[in-house]
Amino acid sequence: MNKTYSAKRADIERRWWVIDASGRVLGRLATEVAALLLGKGKPLYSPHLDCGDHVVVINAAKVRVTGKKARDKVYYRHTGYPGGLRKVVLNKMLETHPSRVIEHAVKGMLPHNRRGRAMLRRLRVYAGDSHPHQAQVQSRRRR
Numbered sequence: 015m016n017k018t019y020s021a022k023r024a025d026i027e028r029r030w031w032v033i034d035a036s037g038r039v040l041g042r043l044a045t046e047v048a049a050l051l052l053g054k055g056k057p058l059y060s061p062h063l064d065c066g067d068h069v070v071v072i073n074a075a076k077v078r079v080t081g082k083k084a085r086d087k088v089y090y091r092h093t094g095y096p097g098g099l100r101k102v103v104l105n106k107m108l109e110t111h112p113s114r115v116i117e118h119a120v121k122g123m124l125p126h127n128r129r130g131r132a133m134l135r136r137l138r139v140y141a142g143d144s145h146p147h148q149a150q151v152q153s154r155r156r157r
Contacts, residue, residue, distance in 0.1 A: 021060040023063065026064075028066075028136075033046065035116065036143075038077060040119055048124055050069050064129050068150065069136065069138070070138045075112040077108070088101050113139035
């Protein structure tokens, strides 16, 4: 009689991935990163466990968007004070903080609970092509 195997915390093995964002479309890149953070490609994937990998995204400043998103997409935040709604257009955000664009896109694709916040802590995004995680990284993902 076969039984369904349920993964345990001790069975989780985390790998490190480096993804080059230069010339890649933002949404397609974010779905790939979210799948790695969730651990969807692993045979031991369990939806109730955080079994994803560490992801390092380099060249975030060279990410590409399609259509008119570069000038029409707006990021909102609130300072917490009355009348404190702030808006930033995607073009301006890519100039000032390119890593936040990818972090924001990936954050929306992860679970909106403490498990999703733990997954987001394993995402590192860098605007340039250098990163301080050379010792941890064993594999490089290229599409």
